[in-house]
Amino acid sequence: MDTKGIDNLLGQLRGTAAAAAGKPVDNAAPAAGGADFAQVLKNSIDQVNAAQQQAQSMAQDFSAGDSNANLHEVMIALQKANVSFQEMVQVRNKLVSAYQDVMNIQV
Known part of the structure; x- marks a missing residue:
C-alpha cells in the first residue's frame, strides 16, 4: 500500500496544528516523489x-448468452x-x- 500520500497529509496537519499553537511552522517542501493525497x-x-464497470460488462455478456462468459468469473x-x-x-x-x-x- 502506498502511504506517501498519507504521510504528506499528516505533515500538512502537523504544520497546521503547529501554526494554530503559535509555534514556528516548517515550510519545507514535501518529500521528493511524495504523492498528492x-x-x-x-x-x-x-x-x-x-x-464495477468491468463486472457489469461481464454480467451483461453472460446475460446476453455470450459463449465466452463464464459464470464463475462473472461472480x-x-x-x-x-x-x-x-x-x-x-x-x-x-x-x-x-x-x-x-x-x-x-482554536
Missing part, C-alpha cells in the same frame, strides 16, 4: 469504478467490485469522521 484518492476511486468480478466499493465507503466514512474532528477542534 487528492491524486491518490482519485486514483483509488477510478480503480473502484473500473472494477468473482461482481464480488471484487462489491468488496472494493465497500472498502471505498469505509475510507469515505473515516475521512468524514476525521474532517468533523478537525472542524470541532477549539
